[in-house]
Amino acid sequence: xRLTCVECPMGCEIEVEVSDGKVLSVKGNTCPRGKAYAENxxxxxxxxxxxxVRSADGKMVSVKTAFPIKKSETFAVMxxxxxxxxxxxxxxxxxxxxxxxxxxxxxxxxxxxx
Amino acid sequence: MKNYDVIVIGGGPAGLAAxxxxxxxxxxxxxxxxxxxxxxxxxxxxHNGFGLARFKESLSxxxxxxxxxxxxxxxxxSVMTNTTVLSLSADKKVTAINQTDGIFTLQAKAxxxxxxxxxxxxxxxxxxxxxxxxxYSAGSAQKYVNIKxxxxxxxxxxxxxxxxGLIMARRMTLExxxxxxxxxxxxxxxGLKRNIVQCLDDFGIPLYLNHTVLKIEGNDRVTGxxxxxVDKDKKPIPGTEKHFDCDTVLFSVGLxxxxxxxxxxxxxxxGATKGALVYQNRETTIDGIFACGNVLHVHDLVDFVxxxxxxxGAAAAKYALSGSKERSVVNTFAGDNVSYVLxxxxxxxxxxxxxxxxxxxxxxxxxxxxxxxxxxxxxxxKKRVVRPGEMENVILPESLVSELGGDIxxxxxxxxx
Ligand SMILES: Cc1cc2nc3c(=O)[nH]c(=O)nc-3n(C[C@H](O)[C@H](O)[C@H](O)COP(=O)(O)OP(=O)(O)OC[C@H]3O[C@@H](n4cnc5c(N)ncnc54)[C@H](O)[C@@H]3O)c2cc1C
Ligand code: SF4
Numbered sequence: 001x002r003l004t005c006v007e008c009p010m011g012c013e014i015e016v017e018v019s020d021g022k023v024l025s026v027k028g029n030t031c032p033r034g035k036a037y038a039e040n041x042x043x044x045x046x047x048x049x050x051x052x053v054r055s056a057d058g059k060m061v062s063v064k065t066a067f068p069i070k071k072s073e074t075f076a077v078m079x080x081x082x083x084x085x086x087x088x089x090x091x092x093x094x095x096x097x098x099x100x101x102x103x104x105x106x107x108x109x110x111x112x113x114x
Numbered sequence: 115m116k117n118y119d120v121i122v123i124g125g126g127p128a129g130l131a132a133x134x135x136x137x138x139x140x141x142x143x144x145x146x147x148x149x150x151x152x153x154x155x156x157x158x159x160x161h162n163g164f165g166l167a168r169f170k171e172s173l174s175x176x177x178x179x180x181x182x183x184x185x186x187x188x189x190x191x192s193v194m195t196n197t198t199v200l201s202l203s204a205d206k207k208v209t210a211i212n213q214t215d216g217i218f219t220l221q222a223k224a225x226x227x228x229x230x231x232x233x234x235x236x237x238x239x240x241x242x243x244x245x246x247x248x249x250y251s252a253g254s255a256q257k258y259v260n261i262k263x264x265x266x267x268x269x270x271x272x273x274x275x276x277x278x279g280l281i282m283a284r285r286m287t288l289e290x291x292x293x294x295x296x297x298x299x300x301x302x303x304x305g306l307k308r309n310i311v312q313c314l315d316d317f318g319i320p321l322y323l324n325h326t327v328l329k330i331e332g333n334d335r336v337t338g339x340x341x342x343x344v345d346k347d348k349k350p351i352p353g354t355e356k357h358f359d360c361d362t363v364l365f366s367v368g369l370x371x372x373x374x375x376x377x378x379x380x381x382x383x384x385g386a387t388k389g390a391l392v393y394q395n396r397e398t399t400i401d402g403i404f405a406c407g408n409v410l411h412v413h414d415l416v417d418f419v420x421x422x423x424x425x426x427g428a429a430a431a432k433y434a435l436s437g438s439k440e441r442s443v444v445n446t447f448a449g450d451n452v453s454y455v456l457x458x459x460x461x462x463x464x465x466x467x468x469x470x471x472x473x474x475x476x477x478x479x480x481x482x483x484x485x486x487x488x489x490x491x492x493x494x495x496k497k498r499v500v501r502p503g504e505m506e507n508v509i510l511p512e513s514l515v516s517e518l519g520g521d522i523x524x525x526x527x528x529x530x531x
Pocket of ligand 2: 028034
């Protein structure tokens with residue numbers, strides 16, 4: 001299977017050999033992150049989800065999942081996130097919602113002052 | 115008139131990094147920013163992927179900006195927000211306006227231009243039809259969704275496949291819009307490969323390469339677009355038309371450096387980059403005025419913006435505190451397959467290696483970058499793949515810089531993809 005690694009702007013073309021749901025070999029990656037990406041991608045693709053939530057007074061606070069979530073869960077997680085309202089102050093790195101998908105937290109990526 | 119050693123115009127990532135470096139080298143620094151907060155365009159870029167080179171982490175735009183804003187706060191750097199610079203003179207007087215002080219003029223010993231870039235307008239595309247509501251640049255749509263929190267439309271077609279367009283295809287899809295197509299007139303996308311994968315392929319959004327828009331339909335509001343395939347001369351091929359119903363069209367047709375102030379000061383611009391002509395320390399053709407970031411040339415990675423800004427910041431502080439030295443200048447030129455080289459001028463009297471940034475005209479693989487001076491090849495470097503959407507660089511070591519016998523060119527040899 002041919003993949004493009006999305007872990008960095010190099011966008012390496014990776015060739016993965018899979019058989020019976022097992023990865024036999026990974027070629028074309030420039031660094032170890034590419035290998036890990038390819039191994040996950042052929043079994044269960046995951047992505048960090050970035051979006052935003054609204055504060056009580058209507059301002060937007062950007063958020064991300066602290067770790068990559070299952071790609072197949074993207075829209076279900078979006079639905080949950082869109083129901084969240086935050087109250088100021090919010091600090092970068094603060095947990096906005098625990099366990100938004102599996103045991104992965106949703107965290108703020110922008111500050112909101114009082 | 116208040117004096118500063120260094121005035122930085124623009125508080126985006128370039129302005130912030132330049133200010134920090136200038137301050138650390140002993141200069142008294144002021145940043146002037148038009149918006150309510152510093153951070154520049156990064157504030158609306160809430161996706162991740164920033165800072166991989168610099169911080170070895172994948173940060174979102176606001177997180178990347180915050181690292182620099184925090185550093186500015188720790189220092190005694192003056193910051194004026196909600197303040198717009200109206201004009202700049204060659205003798206480094208800055209005239210600005212804000213609500214509290216009205217119009218005022220400041221004098222600097224050195225200036226750093228860090229005004230960023232703006233999006234090319236849809237006027238850049240020549241399209242038949244009236245101009246109904248529902249047409250947005252991808253960047254303004256990004257601002258609506260991420261800063262103001264509302265979705266400009268539900269049924270979307272994106273014209274142009276620059277990174278901001280690709281990012282917005284995903285962003286609007288996540289927020290519940292249906293993105294029907296991304297249409298690109300060139301045979302390749304000008305965006306990063308990873309953005310094609312994670313913004314289009316992940317969501318099954320089709321990318322039509324070699325396609326142009328023929329018509330935008332609708333009187334008050336957009337109701338649809340017609341696209342068609344183009345031939346080698348970029349002429350539409352009859353019979354290949356495709357129609358999409360939509361209420362929104364986003365344009366992602368590139369960025370141009372914001373250089374009104376630069377021109378007014380009488381600084382010479384480069385036709386290829388649309389930014390100032392600079393030496394390797396990012397000094398423009400006016401002594402003591404420096405430029406960095408997207409105002410100088412459009413960067414695809416903010417990490418390079420910060421790196422460049424630090425060069426400009428250091429040089430501006432040096433100029434403000436100890437004046438200028440005599441120059442010994444050679445020019446750089448874009449050779450085969452290269453569309454521009456920056457810096458355009460090398461001053462042999464400035465110490466240090468020179469990182470030559472360049473962009474290629476077309477995608478090539480198994481290539482060799484050569485830096486040549488007359489008949490002589492000074493330097494060769496292999497690159498696996500180069501693409502027009504991605505800025506490349508090659509380092510000219512100090513030992514070669516001081517020995518340069520004349521103008522140099524960067525050329526690229528390789529196999530077309
Ligand atoms: C819409 C858009 C989306 C982008 N998305 C990405 C992305 O996803 N990833 C990426 O790596 N890069 C992206 N870029 C490129 C990004 O701009 C650069 O990586 C980086 O932000 C450039 O930094 P800068 O400081 O040069 O410019 P900017 O971030 O644009 O900052 C310039 C600052 O100068 C201020 N300013 C301008 N004129 C004046 C004036 N006269 N007086 C006072 N202040 C002034 C502006 O308000 C702004 O804050 C995007 C660019 C745009 C336009
Ligand atoms: S393999 Fe490594 S270098 Fe290549 S794209 Fe992935 S992360 Fe980047």
